[in-house]
Amino acid sequence: MGGELEGVVRLRRMPRAPSGQAIVEFAVVLPLFLFCLIGALDAGLWAVQTSAETSAVEQAAMVASSAGSSPTSETAPDARAVMASISGRLRSALFGTAIKSWCATDANGGCAPDSTQHCPSTPAEVQAADGPRVVVVCVSEADPPACVTPPPGQVAPYPLGCGDSPMITVRVVGFVASLVPPGFGPGAGGFELPTNISATTHTLRFAP
Amino acid sequence: MRRSRRRGDDAQAVLETALVIPILLFLICNFVAVMVQVTVQEQLNAATALAAQSRFQAPENAVDPAGSRCCGVHGATLVTAGLPTGCRYAAESFYGTMTTYTGLLHWQTATLCTSGGDSGNAANPPAKPVAYPGSPANADVSCDIGSIKPGGAVVPGYVDRTLNPPSGLDVVTCSASASLDFANTPLAWGVFWTPTLHAQAEALPPPFRQ
Numbered sequence: 475m476g477g478e479l480e481g482v483v484r485l486r487r488m489p490r491a492p493s494g495q496a497i498v499e500f501a502v503v504l505p506l507f508l509f510c511l512i513g514a515l516d517a518g519l520w521a522v523q524t525s526a527e528t529s530a531v532e533q534a535a536m537v538a539s540s541a542g543s544s545p546t547s548e549t550a551p552d553a554r555a556v557m558a559s560i561s562g563r564l565r566s567a568l569f570g571t572a573i574k575s576w577c578a579t580d581a582n583g584g585c586a587p588d589s590t591q592h593c594p595s596t597p598a599e600v601q602a603a604d605g606p607r608v609v610v611v612c613v614s615e616a617d618p619p620a621c622v623t624p625p626p627g628q629v630a631p632y633p634l635g636c637g638d639s640p641m642i643t644v645r646v647v648g649f650v651a652s653l654v655p656p657g658f659g660p661g662a663g664g665f666e667l668p669t670n671i672s673a674t675t676h677t678l679r680f681a682p
Numbered sequence: 683m684r685r686s687r688r689r690g691d692d693a694q695a696v697l698e699t700a701l702v703i704p705i706l707l708f709l710i711c712n713f714v715a716v717m718v719q720v721t722v723q724e725q726l727n728a729a730t731a732l733a734a735q736s737r738f739q740a741p742e743n744a745v746d747p748a749g750s751r752c753c754g755v756h757g758a759t760l761v762t763a764g765l766p767t768g769c770r771y772a773a774e775s776f777y778g779t780m781t782t783y784t785g786l787l788h789w790q791t792a793t794l795c796t797s798g799g800d801s802g803n804a805a806n807p808p809a810k811p812v813a814y815p816g817s818p819a820n821a822d823v824s825c826d827i828g829s830i831k832p833g834g835a836v837v838p839g840y841v842d843r844t845l846n847p848p849s850g851l852d853v854v855t856c857s858a859s860a861s862l863d864f865a866n867t868p869l870a871w872g873v874f875w876t877p878t879l880h881a882q883a884e885a886l887p888p889p890f891r892q
Contacts, residue, residue, distance in 0.1 A: 513710055
């Protein structure tokens with residue numbers, strides 16, 4: 475009996491402040507710890523995704539620049555064909571993100587080649603068209619001006635750059651999945667970060 | 683007595699937190715900086731590789747006419763008149779690809795177009811490339827390329843003696859260097875180093891070309 479009373483007295487005398495302090499400390503430290511942990515994870519994830527995109531657009535630019543290098547080819551390389559060559563590399567790195575080729579929607583809702591080759595220049599443009607966590611692979615070609623007879627006082631070739639080969643730009647643009655919660659990142663939908671990586675090269679084009 | 687002990691515990695906790703939080707943020711800043719460095723290095727490698735490859739998209743004997751210029755992406759316009767057209771193609775590919783993170787980079791400018799570099803071997807001493815006459819010296823990328831002048835004279839490019847020994851192969855090399863500076867970013871709080879990034883790419887001539 476005496477032992478039980480002693481126990482009750484000891485319990486009552488036990489200071490309650492340390493446990494309250496521990497809870498407050500824990501409540502303060504936990505968000506900081508989670509912020510640091512998730513931040514580090516997201517930075518690593520972002521670096522992996524961006525590196526994969528960079529090497530993919532480099533490879534795509536080489537594929538696209540050689541796509542027109544046959545005596546019979548006169549048209550710009552098809553974005554879908556270029557995307558097919560790099561989709562495996564992108565899919566393995568951009569998990570949680572849909573990857574599409576940029577093209578115009580035809581009457582049946584299918585993907586028709588974009589005759590105007592209007593590529594999105596900002597991730598927001600892709601998000602408005604395709605929704606959150608979507609990146610598009612866009613291939614555009616800038617053709618040189620046609621050569622004309624030079625006016626008096628000018629020398630051929632005229633205008634400057636008219637004999638150049640076309641320039642191909644491959645762009646991966648959109649929002650990739652990330653750990654950034656809604657309201658904290660630039661993505662309106664949350665859990666996404668913008669990306670906009672491009673590669674440009676000249677293409678070899680045979681005369682028809 | 684008990685009150686003073688509790689006050690001491692509180693002070694210790696505050697001190698621990700004040701020590702740990704800056705260290706954590708310092709580590710996070712440096713981790714993010716390393717990730718940025720890896721990403722920029724990757725892009726620099728891609729831009730340099732595409733620049734070297736682009737040289738072969740121009741005819742071997744094509745020369746830029748008077749008035750030709752290019753790029754101007756990073757605030758500099760490069761006059762390429764009189765240089766091999768492949769030289770301008772290389773610059774256009776480099777600047778067209780190196781479009782992001784440019785605010786973090788301080789470029790080490792170099793001569794845009796050079797010729798005659800030699801990796802060297804036992805019989806041939808290594809040779810440094812020389813600048814093409816009139817080649818701009820304020821380019822962010824430098825390419826060592828050969829060409830054929832209108833009269834038929836061959837200007838040698840970079841000879842890599844490790845390929846096809848012992849005579850070597852006449853290839854194109856492009857290189858670029860820049861230092862990565864975090865001074866104008868929030869990372870400057872905890873990142874005190876300024877790494878120098880360097881990329882070099884070599885391209886072999888394709889079997890069939892113009």
